[in-house]
Amino acid sequence: MDFDSNLDWKPVVEGTLLGISTQVNDDDEENDFRHSFLPRRRFFEDVRFNVERVIEILQQDGPDFDSKLALNKLRLKVSIYLVREVLLRILRSITHLNKCRCARLGFKFFVWSGEQEKQCHNSNTYNLMMKIFADCNELKKMWILLDEMTIKGFSTTARTFNIMLCTCGEAGMRKKVVERFIQSKTFNFRPFKHSFNAILHSLLVINQYRLIEWVYQQMILEKHSPDILTYNVLMYAKLRLGKLDQVYRVLHEIGMNGVSPDLHTYNIFLHVLGAGDNPLEARNLLIHMKEVGCEPRVIHFTSLIHGLGRAGNLEACEHFFNEMVQNGCMPDVVCYTVMITGYVVANELEKARAMFDEMIINGQLPNVFTYNAMIRGLCVAKKFGEARSMLRDMESRGCNPNFVVYSTLVDNLRKARKFPMAREIMREMEARGLYHYVDLLAKYRYRRR
DNA sequence: CTAGGGTTAG
Numbered sequence: 001m002d003f004d005s006n007l008d009w010k011p012v013v014e015g016t017l018l019g020i021s022t023q024v025n026d027d028d029e030e031n032d033f034r035h036s037f038l039p040r041r042r043f044f045e046d047v048r049f050n051v052e053r054v055i056e057i058l059q060q061d062g063p064d065f066d067s068k069l070a071l072n073k074l075r076l077k078v079s080i081y082l083v084r085e086v087l088l089r090i091l092r093s094i095t096h097l098n099k100c101r102c103a104r105l106g107f108k109f110f111v112w113s114g115e116q117e118k119q120c121h122n123s124n125t126y127n128l129m130m131k132i133f134a135d136c137n138e139l140k141k142m143w144i145l146l147d148e149m150t151i152k153g154f155s156t157t158a159r160t161f162n163i164m165l166c167t168c169g170e171a172g173m174r175k176k177v178v179e180r181f182i183q184s185k186t187f188n189f190r191p192f193k194h195s196f197n198a199i200l201h202s203l204l205v206i207n208q209y210r211l212i213e214w215v216y217q218q219m220i221l222e223k224h225s226p227d228i229l230t231y232n233v234l235m236y237a238k239l240r241l242g243k244l245d246q247v248y249r250v251l252h253e254i255g256m257n258g259v260s261p262d263l264h265t266y267n268i269f270l271h272v273l274g275a276g277d278n279p280l281e282a283r284n285l286l287i288h289m290k291e292v293g294c295e296p297r298v299i300h301f302t303s304l305i306h307g308l309g310r311a312g313n314l315e316a317c318e319h320f321f322n323e324m325v326q327n328g329c330m331p332d333v334v335c336y337t338v339m340i341t342g343y344v345v346a347n348e349l350e351k352a353r354a355m356f357d358e359m360i361i362n363g364q365l366p367n368v369f370t371y372n373a374m375i376r377g378l379c380v381a382k383k384f385g386e387a388r389s390m391l392r393d394m395e396s397r398g399c400n401p402n403f404v405v406y407s408t409l410v411d412n413l414r415k416a417r418k419f420p421m422a423r424e425i426m427r428e429m430e431a432r433g434l435y436h437y438v439d440l441l442a443k444y445r446y447r448r449r
Numbered sequence: 450c451t452a453g454g455g456t457t458a459g
Contacts, residue, residue, distance in 0.1 A: 302454040372456045
């Protein structure tokens with residue numbers, strides 16, 4: 001995909017690292033440092049070229065076309081890079097209509113490449129093939145591949161774990177997957193200290209908070225000692241599950257075990273104090289952070305302001321927002337969006353608008369989250385015409401409305417019994433294919449950022 | 450190359 005641009009900037013960047021000026025003169029024949037990158041550059045150009053040829057052949061696959069034979073005729077040198085690129089292309093092309101074909105063609109190529117060159121598979125290519133099966137709902141085949149990679153001696157990774165877990169529809173099944181990885185001898189959990197932290201972290205990424213609690217219990221049963229990462233993940237899960245009292249209990253345990261809190265720990269507590277509408281304690285914590293040399297940053301203030309906004313304490317939001325600026329932290333898109341959401345929740349549309357204007361003046365570009373908050377505010381104030389023109393606005397500024405933005409508008413229109421306009425917006429959604437969103441939900445929800 | 454702040458409503 002982005003291979004072109006990669007090839008172009010890489011030599012320049014490496015040159016910069018070596019202390020060589022980035023202003024390369026193209027006419028300078030003696031400038032031979034670029035030549036040393038040629039073989040590498042050539043290699044990737046070849047891969048790219050061959051990916052196209054392979055895809056072209058796979059696309060023709062059918063009863064009247066023997067694609068394996070055609071692939072053989074190419075007499076390719078099959079490398080891990082080639083396999084990876086082809087599988088990635090297939091993975092990205094999956095839609096709800098071509099699932100069967102993608103799974104079949106992907107696997108055909110996967111098997112064929114393995115027959116050409118023993119060294120062209122690794123954990124990564126297995127993960128990719130498994131991901132293709134996962135997205136195509138070929139779960140049995142995915143499990144078979146997991147066994148195969150283990151038998152062949154490839155280690156499973158956090159990525160493997162995530163792919164398997166995301167296909168589990170029910171909690172019981174997810175627990176089985178977790179058990180398998182905890183006991184696995186071939187689980188490559190680096191760079192984490194032990195597999196428990198790797199698993200806990202993976203679970204955090206895909207929002208499996210109850211499982212985090214369970215894995216933590218297993219970890220204690222097996223006498224592993226938790227570190228600050230373990231505790232932070234656990235507290236984060238407790239926070240998301242609304243078990244605020246237990247977050248404090250974990251903090252107490254951290255102190256008892258002589259583990260030092262870090263910036264993530266503080267962030268979690270700013271979240272808790274904000275949500276609990278406790279600006280006084282928050283202020284003490286901010287002072288404490290500075291004392292121990294952990295200077296609060298935008299994300300810390302944002303966590304706090306988010307909680308306070310939800311709790312309806314706008315005065316405190318504004319106070320900490322100003323304090324942040326005074327501390328030399330410039331608010332970013334997320335922070336502005338949190339402030340706007342706070343005003344919207346409190347029915348302060350004009351203040352929300354002022355924030356929206358301010359962020360643009362300060363060079364922060366509103367994104368889908370920001371527009372969604374503003375549209376929600378306009379709906380709450382019954383300004384549906386303006387809400388709809390804001391939808392047009394965001395589009396013209398290159399920020400395409402997503403499923404959430406449309407839902408905000410449609411739901412509010414329905415609540416206000418403005419059915420014709422609601423239908424109109426829904427038709428637009430359909431025209432953009434956003435109804436298929438539900439079908440693709442599993443594909444995107446768990447994707448790493 | 451160890452995570453971290455934001456959206457609908459159910």
